[in-house]
Amino acid sequence: MYLLYTHNDLDGAGCGIVARCAFGVKADIRYNSIGGLNLQVERFLEKGKKKHQLFITDLAVNEANEQGLDAFAKAGGKVKLIDHHKTSLHFNRYAWGMVQVEYENGKLASATSLFYEYLLQNGLLKPTPTLDAFVELVRQYDTWEWERNNQQQAKRLNDLFHLMSIEEFEEKMVARLQHAETFAFDDFEEKLLDIEEEKIERYVRRKKRELIPTVIHDLYAGIVHAESYHSELGNELGKEYPHLDYIAILNMGSKRISFRTIHDHVDVSDIAGRYGGGGHAKAAGASMTEEAYRQYVAEVFPMEPIRADAFRNAFNTKKSPYGSLYENRKDQSLFIFSVGGGWAVDVDGEEEGGRFAAFEEAERYVKRQYAAWLARDEVYVSFLMEHMAEQKAKLQV
Ligand SMILES: [Mn+2]
Numbered sequence: 001m002y003l004l005y006t007h008n009d010l011d012g013a014g015c016g017i018v019a020r021c022a023f024g025v026k027a028d029i030r031y032n033s034i035g036g037l038n039l040q041v042e043r044f045l046e047k048g049k050k051k052h053q054l055f056i057t058d059l060a061v062n063e064a065n066e067q068g069l070d071a072f073a074k075a076g077g078k079v080k081l082i083d084h085h086k087t088s089l090h091f092n093r094y095a096w097g098m099v100q101v102e103y104e105n106g107k108l109a110s111a112t113s114l115f116y117e118y119l120l121q122n123g124l125l126k127p128t129p130t131l132d133a134f135v136e137l138v139r140q141y142d143t144w145e146w147e148r149n150n151q152q153q154a155k156r157l158n159d160l161f162h163l164m165s166i167e168e169f170e171e172k173m174v175a176r177l178q179h180a181e182t183f184a185f186d187d188f189e190e191k192l193l194d195i196e197e198e199k200i201e202r203y204v205r206r207k208k209r210e211l212i213p214t215v216i217h218d219l220y221a222g223i224v225h226a227e228s229y230h231s232e233l234g235n236e237l238g239k240e241y242p243h244l245d246y247i248a249i250l251n252m253g254s255k256r257i258s259f260r261t262i263h264d265h266v267d268v269s270d271i272a273g274r275y276g277g278g279g280h281a282k283a284a285g286a287s288m289t290e291e292a293y294r295q296y297v298a299e300v301f302p303m304e305p306i307r308a309d310a311f312r313n314a315f316n317t318k319k320s321p322y323g324s325l326y327e328n329r330k331d332q333s334l335f336i337f338s339v340g341g342g343w344a345v346d347v348d349g350e351e352e353g354g355r356f357a358a359f360e361e362a363e364r365y366v367k368r369q370y371a372a373w374l375a376r377d378e379v380y381v382s383f384l385m386e387h388m389a390e391q392k393a394k395l396q397v
Pocket of ligand 1: 011012058084110111142
């Protein structure tokens with residue numbers, strides 16, 4: 001018998017699917033949340049079944065289970081932990097650990113791609129073009145390479161995964177991988193996916209208005225409560241508000257926080273690590289500890305959500321030669337204007353913050369220091385008129 005304890009996301013399910021293709025009914029597959037795995041491994045170690053081959057994929061165990069598994073392996077037990085999370089690299093010190101974040105050609109690994117290659121190399125599964133294509137879609141989705149490559153099929157595969165139970169998805173995919181010549185969705189799935197795509201867009205648009213900006217441990221975070229579509233939210237909100245270092249997505253029901261960033265200067269697995277969690281540099285998660293609850297929920301509760309930049313302006317546009325006006329909830333006026341090849345900021349008429357080489361840097365400054373947004377045209381026009389009146393009055397003195 002083969003036992004597979006794997007993650008309950010698309011990459012984890014991909015491991016279940018290739019295991020089913022390899023072992024058929026001889027595989028007992030359990031899909032776990034990050035927290036659920038340790039309980040499952042504890043129970044397995046108590047029974048100490050040495051005749052089973054245990055695979056753990058896309059997840060890591062805690063220290064107690066790490067030692068338990070090592071003792072189990074040393075006593076002749078068969079176990080393999082295959083993962084691609086940076087925070088799991090220390091398992092490589094064991095013969096039973098196989099953690100790889102990146103391939104030699106620079107492409108990022110996923111648990112499904114690593115496990116698939118393991119099965120091929122050990123003669124447990126025969127490669128087919130359909131399997132290759134499926135594994136590559138999962139890898140592109142899990143590593144976000146799909147976005148750069150605009151690989152919509154990978155994104156849609158993940159959407160489809162969330163439209164049904166894991167078991168149903170596994171059954172559907174295994175049948176397709178065993179019989180189809182190429183990997184594709186059927187007409188009904190394509191229609192469902194179109195509807196789902198619109199639904200996600202509406203959801204993200206609504207969440208944009210609930211985002212709360214705050215500073216935690218010297219980093220600028222955007223906080224939002226959401227039960228689903230964490231990847232889409234992390235990505236869309238991050239791009240909409242590039243002055244935020246990262247996005248924290250809270251799920252109060254499951255008491256979990258997801259951390260996402262689009263920036264290279266932030267490693268969200270470090271932030272998750274502070275609360276006992278882990279993950280990748282750009283996507284990580286943790287349980288909501290009491291400290292996390294205080295910082296991300298209680299202290300933030302009285303704060304106001306972020307205001308989006310005015311988007312229908314004809315005059316008050318970014319990088320306008322006449323200057324761009326921002327405002328905030330304290331009724332301050334932040335005016336960004338070009339000067340001598342650079343950019344400067346006036347705060348209520350006084351220059352502040354020094355000179356900026358690029359407009360984006362000046363904008364980042366007013367957004368981070370003053371929680372400001374691009375004002376609407378009406379506000380801009382009356383600001384300019386007042387400004388001109390002041391200048392005139394000064395000249396007449
Ligand atoms: Mn993964």
